[in-house]
Amino acid sequence: MRNTNNTTGLVIAVLVVALVVRRQVRTRPVRRYGSLVAPALLGVVGAVGIAFGIAAAVKDRPLTLLPVVLLVASLAVAASFGVARARTVRVWRGPRSEVLRKGTAATTGLWLASLGVHIGLALWIDRAAGAGLLGTASLYAYVAVGLGTQNLLVRRRAAALPG
16 A cells, blocks of 8 residues: 555655745845745744654654654754755845845755755654654755755855955
8 A cells, every 4th residue: 555645745845845946046135034034934834743743653652762863863964955055056246236146056956965865864764763754744844954054154155245
């Protein structure tokens, strides 16, 4: 029998990352706070998802240390991808001295690699937990940490531009 929960989770993951990547490759201004709103909202949804994932995992058995360690490691990996992606985003001053940003093909490639790594870690977390969908439920937290890290570093680069 096919696991429709994992299939649904994969579809949602692909859609979320596709929307984020689409926005990343468009030229847009670097805003003082706007770049932190989406990661904050995703972080709240991610925290709720992790809470539900833990509740589902502990329904039948206690949660062991391994899935928790893997979950924390996955969030650290998300931050690492955020650091790498921030370096690939072009940042420059526009014709009216506004600061603009645009992701590159490398940014997109790193988003896709990040999605693949998350899927692998999510499956590992779920297998280690033995029940529930803790790994799959951590998607929004994973995207929030990675996108938040990336946006903070892009904002830092934007602030350092002369002019």
